[in-house]
Amino acid sequence: MTDMPIKDAPQKVVEQSRLRVFLDSDVFYMFKKSPVAVISTIIFASLVLSALFAPLIAPTNPFDPASLNLMNGFTGPMTPNAFTGESFFLGTDDQGRDVFSTILYGMRVSLFVGVAAVLLAMVIGITLGLISGYVGGWTETIIMRTADVQLTFPSILVAMLIFGVAKGITPVEYRDQMAIWVLILAIGLSDWVQFARVVRGATMVEKRKEYVEAARLIGRTPYAIMLRHILPNVLSPVLVIATISLALAIIAEATLSFLGVGAPATQPSLGTLIRIGQGFLFSGEWWILLFPAVTLLTLALSVNLLGDWLRDALNPRLR
Amino acid sequence: MSEPVLSIRGLSVEIPSRTGTVKPVDGVSYDIRAGEILGVVGESGAGKSMAGNAVIGLLTPPAHIAAGEIWLNGTRIDALQGEDMRRLRGKKIGMVFQDPLTSLNPLLSIGDQLSETMLTHLDISRNEARKRSIAALEEVGIPGAAERIDSYPHEFSGGMRQRVVIALALCAEPSLIIADEPTTALDVSVQAQIIALLKRLCRERGTAVMLITHDMGVIAEAADRVAVMYAGRLAELGNVRDVLTAPRHPYTQGLMASTPLASQGKARLHQIEGAMPRLNKVPEGCPFHPRCTFAQDKCRAAPSPQITDGAAACWFPIAAEKVS
Amino acid sequence: MLAFIIRRVLQSALVLLIVGLTAFSMFRFVGDPVDNMLGQERTAQDIERLREQLGLDQSFPVQYYKFLSEAAQGNFGVSYRQGRPVAEILLERAPATLELAAVSGLLAIALGIAFGVFTAIRRNGFLANFIMSASLIGVSLPTFLIGILLIYVFSVELGWLPSFGRGETVQIGFWSTGLLTASGLKALILPSITLGLYQMTLIMRLVRSEMLEVLRQDYIRFARARGLRDRAINFRHALKNTMVPVITVIGLQVGAIIAFAIITETVFQWPGVGLLFINAVQFVDIPVMAAYLMLISVMFVGINLIVDILYFFIDPRLRVDRAGGH
Numbered sequence A: 001m002t003d004m005p006i007k008d009a010p011q012k013v014v015e016q017s018r019l020r021v022f023l024d025s026d027v028f029y030m031f032k033k034s035p036v037a038v039i040s041t042i043i044f045a046s047l048v049l050s051a052l053f054a055p056l057i058a059p060t061n062p063f064d065p066a067s068l069n070l071m072n073g074f075t076g077p078m079t080p081n082a083f084t085g086e087s088f089f090l091g092t093d094d095q096g097r098d099v100f101s102t103i104l105y106g107m108r109v110s111l112f113v114g115v116a117a118v119l120l121a122m123v124i125g126i127t128l129g130l131i132s133g134y135v136g137g138w139t140e141t142i143i144m145r146t147a148d149v150q151l152t153f154p155s156i157l158v159a160m161l162i163f164g165v166a167k168g169i170t171p172v173e174y175r176d177q178m179a180i181w182v183l184i185l186a187i188g189l190s191d192w193v194q195f196a197r198v199v200r201g202a203t204m205v206e207k208r209k210e211y212v213e214a215a216r217l218i219g220r221t222p223y224a225i226m227l228r229h230i231l232p233n234v235l236s237p238v239l240v241i242a243t244i245s246l247a248l249a250i251i252a253e254a255t256l257s258f259l260g261v262g263a264p265a266t267q268p269s270l271g272t273l274i275r276i277g278q279g280f281l282f283s284g285e286w287w288i289l290l291f292p293a294v295t296l297l298t299l300a301l302s303v304n305l306l307g308d309w310l311r312d313a314l315n316p317r318l319r
Numbered sequence B: 001m002s003e004p005v006l007s008i009r010g011l012s013v014e015i016p017s018r019t020g021t022v023k024p025v026d027g028v029s030y031d032i033r034a035g036e037i038l039g040v041v042g043e044s045g046a047g048k049s050m051a052g053n054a055v056i057g058l059l060t061p062p063a064h065i066a067a068g069e070i071w072l073n074g075t076r077i078d079a080l081q082g083e084d085m086r087r088l089r090g091k092k093i094g095m096v097f098q099d100p101l102t103s104l105n106p107l108l109s110i111g112d113q114l115s116e117t118m119l120t121h122l123d124i125s126r127n128e129a130r131k132r133s134i135a136a137l138e139e140v141g142i143p144g145a146a147e148r149i150d151s152y153p154h155e156f157s158g159g160m161r162q163r164v165v166i167a168l169a170l171c172a173e174p175s176l177i178i179a180d181e182p183t184t185a186l187d188v189s190v191q192a193q194i195i196a197l198l199k200r201l202c203r204e205r206g207t208a209v210m211l212i213t214h215d216m217g218v219i220a221e222a223a224d225r226v227a228v229m230y231a232g233r234l235a236e237l238g239n240v241r242d243v244l245t246a247p248r249h250p251y252t253q254g255l256m257a258s259t260p261l262a263s264q265g266k267a268r269l270h271q272i273e274g275a276m277p278r279l280n281k282v283p284e285g286c287p288f289h290p291r292c293t294f295a296q297d298k299c300r301a302a303p304s305p306q307i308t309d310g311a312a313a314c315w316f317p318i319a320a321e322k323v324s
Numbered sequence C: 001m002l003a004f005i006i007r008r009v010l011q012s013a014l015v016l017l018i019v020g021l022t023a024f025s026m027f028r029f030v031g032d033p034v035d036n037m038l039g040q041e042r043t044a045q046d047i048e049r050l051r052e053q054l055g056l057d058q059s060f061p062v063q064y065y066k067f068l069s070e071a072a073q074g075n076f077g078v079s080y081r082q083g084r085p086v087a088e089i090l091l092e093r094a095p096a097t098l099e100l101a102a103v104s105g106l107l108a109i110a111l112g113i114a115f116g117v118f119t120a121i122r123r124n125g126f127l128a129n130f131i132m133s134a135s136l137i138g139v140s141l142p143t144f145l146i147g148i149l150l151i152y153v154f155s156v157e158l159g160w161l162p163s164f165g166r167g168e169t170v171q172i173g174f175w176s177t178g179l180l181t182a183s184g185l186k187a188l189i190l191p192s193i194t195l196g197l198y199q200m201t202l203i204m205r206l207v208r209s210e211m212l213e214v215l216r217q218d219y220i221r222f223a224r225a226r227g228l229r230d231r232a233i234n235f236r237h238a239l240k241n242t243m244v245p246v247i248t249v250i251g252l253q254v255g256a257i258i259a260f261a262i263i264t265e266t267v268f269q270w271p272g273v274g275l276l277f278i279n280a281v282q283f284v285d286i287p288v289m290a291a292y293l294m295l296i297s298v299m300f301v302g303i304n305l306i307v308d309i310l311y312f313f314i315d316p317r318l319r320v321d322r323a324g325g326h
Helices: A012-024 A026-033 A035-052 A099-135 A137-152 A155-169 A172-189 A193-207 A210-217 A222-258 A270-278 A287-314 B048-056 B082-088 B110-121 B126-139 B158-170 B188-205 B216-222 B240-245 B250-257 B297-301 C002-029 C033-037 C044-054 C060-072 C086-121 C126-140 C143-157 C182-215 C218-225 C230-268 C273-282 C286-314
Strands: B006-015 B022-032 B037-041 B064-072 B093-096 B176-180 B208-213 B225-230 B233-239 C170-172 C175-177
Touching: A026 A035, A026 A287, A035 A099, A035 A287, A099 A137, A099 A172, A099 A193, A099 A222, A099 A270, A099 A287, A137 A193, A137 C002, A137 C230, A137 C286, A155 A172, A155 A222, A155 C002, A155 C230, A155 C273, A155 C286, A172 A222, A193 A222, A210 A222, A222 A270, A222 A287, A222 C143, A222 C230, A270 A287, A270 C143, A287 C126, A287 C143, B006 B048, B022 B048, B022 B064, B022 B208, B022 B225, B037 B048, B037 B188, B037 B216, B048 B064, B048 B093, B048 B176, B048 B208, B093 B158, B093 C218, B110 B126, B110 B158, B110 C230, B126 B158, B158 B176, B158 B188, B158 C218, B176 B188, B188 B208, B188 B216, B208 B216, B216 B240, B225 B240, B225 B250, B233 B240, B233 B250, C002 C060, C002 C286, C086 C126, C086 C175, C086 C182, C086 C230, C086 C273, C086 C286, C126 C182, C143 C182, C143 C230, C182 C230, C218 C230, C230 C273, C230 C286, C273 C286
Parallel strands: B022 B233, B037 B208, B037 B225, B093 B176, B176 B208
Antiparallel strands: B006 B022, B006 B064, B225 B233, C170 C175
16 A cells, blocks of 8 residues: 555655555545445545534534523424424433534544544554564564454453453542543553454565565664564555444444443543433433434444445455 | 267357457367367467356356357257256266366265265265265275275375366266366376376266367377367367377467477477467457468458368468478 | 364463453452452451451462462452352343343354355345345444334334343242243343344354355365256355354354343343443442453353364364375
């Protein structure tokens, strides 16, 4: 994947030609030809943008107590409230918060945790994968054995354990504040194995090639060889795994928050919103549950479709 | 002469694709008689395997028979579909593939695979099938067949596995065997044994054999007649001795000159300039003309003539005396 | 074969030791166990006595050894929150989880393989394509949403099935089963679909892609060239080879079912060990967390061992002791 603008190039010429190469590449051609890929990209991009600019788009700030009116509670979507006459696009929850706004802010938390967790998993996985593939020996055995053991356990369980332990370590008064970071840590640590495995495999292949030998002979340090020579060659499988992991991380975050071991009610993610909404399922206020659930599903599905397509496009053998 | 077992007339195979239709087999005709081995020779991509797959009805879609006729024992089979074609496979036409290491199912014992094939085509009992399986293994020269019948493929060497594959292809006594590069994946020392085995079985049972190979040595060793293919077309067809000693098509001549044959002992091997065209870029006229030293205007303009036995698809075939 | 299994058992034991170490470290270092076990009214003697009782004054390896030998005898300490022995609580709740996991596991494996084979054989059929597209939604749909959706349709709207609990149970020895009463079976339907659906989708997609791979192999072509019937090719030749890689993953999935039971049990308030665990995480009830971790590790390791042994029955290439040839 040399056609990815990986780092900001010093000269503009290089930048342009890289863009050119990308636009001419087979991958981009296949992308244009695949309606599924294009549509899911558009959906995903608009979800990300609306999450990023939530403060500008959202009609109210659901976390500003001053803007809330309890009288507005349980207003149905698109119907004026019986007491105040106010109307809300997607209705309100029990405390009179605008559901549309809470979804936008909730998606922010979900995406932030998801992306950060995948980045963490990526950094850990790539580092350990490079080291174990390049150094080999005992280092490799220890790292890969640990990976094997962890792989035996479903990552959601590992994340829960890490969350529980971290919660036990943090003092009670900081727990809510720290919850988001603990979530990122828990999901990130539970998901590095895939990256490490792929990077290690690719590193072992690259290591034997002549150019790495040449770099070693002219006195490059192992650190430089791994980072500048081997790493760029393993980026395309890493990209595929990262995309699929993102969908998994978003779902994992939602699951943890739904179970009450994730984002707190003061900083709700989509999962927390669904947890809250589930309480009103029997009393008929379906919109408090439905809209966050549909948003979560759309988000996860668009990333999954993108990952599925990317996997086929970049590397048909990687399954 | 007796009625041929297999008779192919003007066979064409087409593969439609995004960039246009290609013809890996284009107007090919030949016969194979009982007990006869026809060597089909050519470079990879010349269409020799594709013709074999067309006969047994195993073309991978979107490849399909676009024109021509295939007759087996006096019955036309090129239009047969599904069940009808399946019943012919194994029963009337056997096939041997190139790589014995991947041709056998690793999880089933060879006895199971043999019995299964026989039970599919022949009306016999399980016990009978097992007895015949042992006999079939003995016939192809597997030592201790009765003990080894329950062994799995990985317990045999490459040469032995190819013998098993041949036993499988022959176990329902088909009248035609298509052997697609049966020796290519084997050690040189084993190749001759497998060829000798094929020859013997074919003589004993009067089976017709289509022996597909790129190896002129194998042709010289085994074949009675030879069909030379080039870019999907038949270049030359005739008795193996005639074609080998006095090739009439310039391509055959080049092919012969570039093959080390023990009998000739030439100091230096000749090579044909250029490469066979890709199938989507087959030139107008005779497909060989860009590489042919004898090419003239007519070769560039008119497609080479359709041929029958003992002829070369060339407007200016080499006369016998020209060959040194 | 024996050597292989012995090596596997040793590896499993190593995994259990590592997990045990993790569980013990959790117990020992997350918060102060003495603090957690004694109430507000405590004296210096109380603390001292408990420290001695728990062996906290001894060296780390000794403590670890004690912890393991206690755990091996089924003694996991006392729950901080409930004040009862953890083993007792686990034993009480295990049947609910195991019944749920078994039913949904069978459902996932049977339907997953059936659909996978179907979509592979009818690769371009309309129904196969539809199932494949639906399965991608299935992969993107979090388990808890599936549960909520089912509750909404079948409990809230239609009122056919209960939305929580196990229904009536029958006590057989220590085992309480919901499989023998009508209400118990009815209560099992929605949770087992919820739990099994995601695993079924995964198994189906895997079976399909492995089977397509196998169908491209030379020995399948050769089987066709021998005129074998489609049924024999698909189910005798292809399916058996497909199962070799699929079995490993199914083993992992069975483990995942036990873990994912946590989510399903929360949605349906199913009184199993998963619900116990998630409450333990919420209230930082470390002994329960540690015990749960140990318990399901033993299960996972056991399942993996069974999978390894299953290989011998499926793949003759692994039965090296009878290799001849060459």
